[in-house]
Amino acid sequence: MKEQIKIAIIGLGYVGLPLARLFATKYPVVGFDINQTRINELRNGHDGTLEIDDDVLKAVLVNENPINSSPFGGGREGALFCSSDLSDIAVANYYIITVPTPVDKNNRPDLTPLYKSSETVGKVLKKGDIVIYESTVYPGVTEDECVPVLEKASGLKFNVDFFAGYSPERINPGDKEHTVEKIMKVTAGSTPEIGQKVNELYKSVITAGTHLAPCIKVAEAAKVIENSQRDINIAFVNELAKIFNLMNIDTHAVLEAAGTKWNFLPFKPGLVGGHCIGVDPYYLAQKAQELSYHPEIILAGRRLNDSMGEYVASQVVKLMIKKGITVNGASLLMLGITFKENCPDVRNTKIVDVVAALADYGITITIYDPWANPAEVQHEYGLTCHSELASPSPSERGSGGEAFDAVVLGVAHKEFSILDLASLQKENSVLYDVKGILGNEVDGKL
Numbered sequence: 001m002k003e004q005i006k007i008a009i010i011g012l013g014y015v016g017l018p019l020a021r022l023f024a025t026k027y028p029v030v031g032f033d034i035n036q037t038r039i040n041e042l043r044n045g046h047d048g049t050l051e052i053d054d055d056v057l058k059a060v061l062v063n064e065n066p067i068n069s070s071p072f073g074g075g076r077e078g079a080l081f082c083s084s085d086l087s088d089i090a091v092a093n094y095y096i097i098t099v100p101t102p103v104d105k106n107n108r109p110d111l112t113p114l115y116k117s118s119e120t121v122g123k124v125l126k127k128g129d130i131v132i133y134e135s136t137v138y139p140g141v142t143e144d145e146c147v148p149v150l151e152k153a154s155g156l157k158f159n160v161d162f163f164a165g166y167s168p169e170r171i172n173p174g175d176k177e178h179t180v181e182k183i184m185k186v187t188a189g190s191t192p193e194i195g196q197k198v199n200e201l202y203k204s205v206i207t208a209g210t211h212l213a214p215c216i217k218v219a220e221a222a223k224v225i226e227n228s229q230r231d232i233n234i235a236f237v238n239e240l241a242k243i244f245n246l247m248n249i250d251t252h253a254v255l256e257a258a259g260t261k262w263n264f265l266p267f268k269p270g271l272v273g274g275h276c277i278g279v280d281p282y283y284l285a286q287k288a289q290e291l292s293y294h295p296e297i298i299l300a301g302r303r304l305n306d307s308m309g310e311y312v313a314s315q316v317v318k319l320m321i322k323k324g325i326t327v328n329g330a331s332l333l334m335l336g337i338t339f340k341e342n343c344p345d346v347r348n349t350k351i352v353d354v355v356a357a358l359a360d361y362g363i364t365i366t367i368y369d370p371w372a373n374p375a376e377v378q379h380e381y382g383l384t385c386h387s388e389l390a391s392p393s394p395s396e397r398g399s400g401g402e403a404f405d406a407v408v409l410g411v412a413h414k415e416f417s418i419l420d421l422a423s424l425q426k427e428n429s430v431l432y433d434v435k436g437i438l439g440n441e442v443d444g445k446l
Contacts, residue, residue, distance in 0.1 A: 005201065006067040008032055008092035010117050012042060012082065014275070014345065015134060015169040016098035018051050018180045021060055022205050024080035028066035030089050031082045032120075042082040048373070050344055051173065067091055090124040094201065097121065097146075098134045098169065100275060102348075107282045107302075109138065111145060118146045122153025125162055130189075132165035132198060136280050138224055138287035139217040142166050143190065164190040165198035166216045168223030173274070174343025184208045188219035227280040228298055233267045234277070235301035238308055241269035241446055245315070252436045252445070269446045271312070271350035271410075271434065272305040273339035278348050309353025312434055312446060316406060317361055319430045319443050325405050328362035333404040333424055336411025337369045337377060337385055341435075344371045351410045352381050354434075366404070370415050389424075406430040412437050 005027050009020040012033040020031040033039055041048055045058040065088050066079035081088065089095070099113040114135055121131055131150060133142050147158050156162050170183045185206045189195030199212040213219040241251040251269060258264050272278045281298050288295045320327050339349040355365055367377075367385045377385040403426040409416060412435040421431060421438075431438070433445035 005094060006092045007094045007096065008067075008089035008121075010089075010095060010097045010121060011099040011113075012038060013098070013100065014049050014051055014173050015171045016096075017042070017047060017049070017057075018171060019096065019098060019134070019169075020080055021052050021057060022180055024060040025078050026205055027078070029080045030065060030067055030092060031080055032084065032086075032089050033082070034084055036084050039082050039084045048344070049173070051171075086120065086124060089121075092124075093126075093129050094132065095121045095125070095129065096132045096134060096167075100347075101135045101137055101279070101283070102275070103279050103282050109283050109286050111137075111141065114141070114146055115149055118149040119153045122150045125150060125154035125156055127156065127161045130163045130165055130194060130197065132167055134167055134169040136168060136223050136227070136276065136283065137220055138283040139221040140287070142216050142220060147190075159190055163194040164216065165194060166219045167198065167202055168219060168226075170223075170226075173345045174340060181205060181207045185210045186213055186219050186222055187211070188213040188216045190216060224280050224284045227277045228284055228301075230267075231272060231277050231281050231305060232297060232301040233265060234270065234272050235304040237267045238269045238272075238304055238446075242311065268436065269308075271308050271339075271354070273348045273350040274345065275347045278305070278339075278350070306350075306353075308446075309350050310357045312354050312408075312432070313357030313361070315444055315446075316358065316408060316430060316432045317363075319432065320406055323428055323430060323443075325428065325430065330363050330405040332358060332363050332365050332406040332408065334358075334365055334367045335369075335407065335409045335416050335419075336371075336413055337367050337383070338372050338411055338413075341412040342371065342414055344373060346372055346377055346380060352383065354408070354410060355383065363406075369411065369413070371413055404429060406432065408432045408434065409438060410434050 007023050007027050007029045009016045009029060009031045012031045020029050023029045045054050045061060047057055060078060060080040062079040062081050065081045068091060097117050099117045102110050104110045133146060142164055147164055151158055165188060167185055167187045171180060172178050185202045187199040187202050187210050189198045195212055199210050203210045244251045244254060259266055281302050285295045285298050317327055334355060337349055337351045338344060338346050358365055367383060368389050369385055370387055372385050374385045374387060377383050403424055405426055406429055407421060407424055425431060431442045433442045436445050
């Protein structure tokens, strides 16, 4: 069985590369991506997302296509070949699509990456092949949106000539403990027999085990509610933070006290960004609205969480005014711009909302993040990000050239825990802790 499986992973980002690396420990795998720069980077044994350590990646990399290396197409057992050439995935029989599913500026699901990747796979699809989707979607996208694209591009008939599966990704960027093989995988197929095949494929490499859902729509729904549930719970504690701040009560102390009960859920207030929690609820909401149902709780949670960037900025400005700091023209250091700690991922980061709101007050902002790629931050958001604190010029560092009128801890990178924050502050300055990790020696925290 193992020698008959030839896998192509479509999309080599935060989800696709860890999966390709894992499958390549047992099967011949071709990782396909249209970004040639990314392919060159991976062929040199480096992952810019930092999800896979270089030595781990190099252990499975090969320089020749492993699924073409034998007459029967079985290839060698453990090998990963990275390519942007469509012909390199032509003989695969399992195609796993791991492209992003973002929202547009109006928070409507953007299925363009899924359509394009499905069209790409359709060009090489053959009888008997199985196409598995890992991208987060609303229920029905795989069979109602993607399959017709596959049929049109291939000329083949669904569930007769080719089949589909779904196994939602559960990657947690930057998490070195809960890696892909240690997280239980939900699986599903377009027929009961294909469901078993898909489940056995993942079961062979996922040490945490698998759960075979009865159909693809159930698996799609399971994924989208995972993050919607978290989003709503975080929205609840964010609202608590707003209330308790008005009452001059420490929200984190309240949550710690409440957490002593066995069934209290340990959520913390914060900025909800990234490619999952801040996006997935909109996919479910969109489908609900298409069915003439208005999802009140889901959208209420989204509205509250999306408002937190402006709320943080207003709290910082209030503290500055209370200290007699002239807000217009003041200097501020933003510590971190990635969407979460110890991770270079800047997708859908809500720190940019804080920065934009602060800039509206006329504050000069310096962004320091040792994890983020400055070129990516500039490209995505038009913002200057410094990898080192020494890089800003004196004019950017405030009138003293050394210290700031305000310092905001936006992301809890490990480097910030050992930073001498006092040396970065003017004598009369504001220190605000978005993440609630600095203890009580701050002027304000979320």
